[in-house]
């Protein structure tokens with residue numbers, strides 16, 4: 149079984165202007181890499197538009213109609229989200245493409261998948277476009293798995309530089325969709341405190357790990373292996389979704405993190421090992437941020453190579469090394485919160 153890749157030139161149709169970092173070039177460099185020098189033999193997945201009903205699982209009807217009304221025009225919906233003539237169609241295609249990749253994993257056609265789509269989604273709220281995002285692709289995907297595939301536990305891992313406020317809000321009071329986010333602070337959108345641990349039935353199922361700038365491969369791997377790993381082993385997800393943002397890459401113009409392409413491969417391997425334990429290998433990534441085109445291309449390439457490895461390559465537990473002091477101090481607050489619900493051994 150191959151790794152599925154959602155790819156389509158139409159993801160370049162959404163354009164917020166020549167000087168915007170969330171540009172069509174992001175898809176252009178990825179498509180060119182796949183065409184000229186494909187890192188793996190993958191299953192190409194042609195996207196389909198999401199339906200109103202599917203988008204409506206996460207977004208209010210009035211908001212969907214508002215975005216629809218921008219078709220053929222240029223309309224600023226937020227400081228950081230301008231809808232162009234083809235934005236509505238492209239955003240539907242991004243969400244629908246991701247849903248299609250999930251169906252192909254569920255029916256055994258694809259082993260795992262990466263949806264190389266835009267616009268991104270994790271900032272989009274039920275009734276608001278925010279932070280380059282219009283429809284929340286990963287949240288719509290989680291709803292799809294719960295509603296249409298009957299899954300009872302879905303884990304959403306968000307390694308994007310920014311906190312996925314929209315995804316957090318969508319599932320804040322639910323325990324069937326766990327949200328785990330690492331994000332740089334202080335930074336846009338300002339949400340994502342460790343104390344925001346879910347509410348009601350969902351108390352304990354929303355996990356935020358705010359991080360100061362400067363974190364690299366070993367730091368992220370430490371968080372995945374020593375914190376997320378034990379939590380996932382207890383939550384027992386039946387599917388793992390990833391808001392895969394590459395703005396934590398070294399050199400990204402918006403971020404201060406230093407993850408290398410090899411580091412993204414290690415994070416992917418770590419999630420593959422978790423998916424193997426409880427989710428029958430079911431793992432699907434969807435592109436969020438990432439604005440240094442070279443880092444984006446090289447990192448996506450490494451993620452795809454890892455996804456295609458036959459035996460899920462367990463990242464060495466030691467490769468994170470001893471937790472650096474700076475990270476240890478920053479993790480105290482999240483760990484204190486998380487241990488109210490989850491058993492996380494001292495690292």
Ligand SMILES: [Zn+2]
Pocket residue numbers: 308309310393395436437438
């Ligand atoms: Zn981001």
